[in-house]
Amino acid sequence: MQDQHSIIDQLFADEKLTEKQKNIIQAAIDSFSEKGYAATSTSEIAKKAGVAEGTIFRHYKTKKDLLLSIIAPLLTKSIAPFVVKDLYKVLDTKYETYEEFLRGMIENRVVFVKKNLPLFRILIQEIPFHPDLREQFKENIANKVFTRFQSLVEHYQAKGQIIQIPSASVLRMTMSTIVGYFFTRYFLLPDAKWDEEEELEMTIQFLLHGLSPTGKR
Structure with missing residues (x-):
């Protein structure tokens, strides 16, 4: 994870994110920038974030x-x-x-x-x-x-x-x-x-x- 959530802390300063949410968002930023949205799966994001795929869908519907x-x-x-x-x-x-x-x-x-x-x-x-x-x-x-x-x-x-x-x-x-x-x-x-x-x-x-x-x- 780059800079341990430095970008996330800037973007979501007014929101109370859990550590798991920060990991999910950072993993998504890394994956979307590397492979693009269409080629990235939520299972890949979950693996990179170190969480279960179901955890992503608890916070984001899609x-x-x-x-x-x-x-x-x-x-x-x-x-x-x-x-x-x-x-x-x-x-x-x-x-x-x-x-x-x-x-x-x-x-x-x-x-x-x-x-x-x-x-x-x-x-x-x-x-x-x-x-x-x-x-x-x-x-x-x-x-x-x-x-x-x-x-x-x-x-x-x-x-x-x-x-x-x-x-x-x-x-x-x-x-x-x-x-x-x-x-x-x-x-x-x-x-x-x-x-x-x-x-x-x-x-x-x-x-x-x-x-x-x-x-x-």
């Missing part, structure tokens, strides 16, 4: 209830506050160019993702398949960041550094490229031999060349 009991507080108490607060620091910094902003944002995200890999694995793996989790993500993170990012895009468009397309499109293209890099680097091919500096530089240059006005490439 495996889905166990997943939701982890991700709901994960989004609202851990990921959302830190992602939004941390990202606001980048969004509020007055970078002269869009390139400087991209570098600041990506460097900031690299540090954050590395520190929270198991949690991000669960989110990335499960959010696409659970509409209720997508809604929580939109409410707690996406909607709060979009307005701030929108004004930033308009600022750089006014300076002639980004082509005149809807700010929502700029956000989609920028985020999908950056998230795609992180997904491949840390989740899809974590053991591949990467030149991280070179890959990040190519990612930044791809975004800049794709968003720069004609004639400034």
Whole structure:
């Protein structure tokens, strides 16, 4: 068990969990992040937690209830506050160019993702398949960041550094490229031999060349 429930103590600070519940939740976090929700059985979680499988069902009616009991507080108490607060620091910094902003944002995200890999694995793996989790993500993170990012895009468009397309499109293209890099680097091919500096530089240059006005490439 990693750090003997350090993550759990943060997420469930206002709940009185028994030691067995903490073991179950920690085992579920480890298993869901390693194998994914669909490929993880409650018997595996029980074995890893050192409890009988029936003990899990005394606390959680289904495996889905166990997943939701982890991700709901994960989004609202851990990921959302830190992602939004941390990202606001980048969004509020007055970078002269869009390139400087991209570098600041990506460097900031690299540090954050590395520190929270198991949690991000669960989110990335499960959010696409659970509409209720997508809604929580939109409410707690996406909607709060979009307005701030929108004004930033308009600022750089006014300076002639980004082509005149809807700010929502700029956000989609920028985020999908950056998230795609992180997904491949840390989740899809974590053991591949990467030149991280070179890959990040190519990612930044791809975004800049794709968003720069004609004639400034």
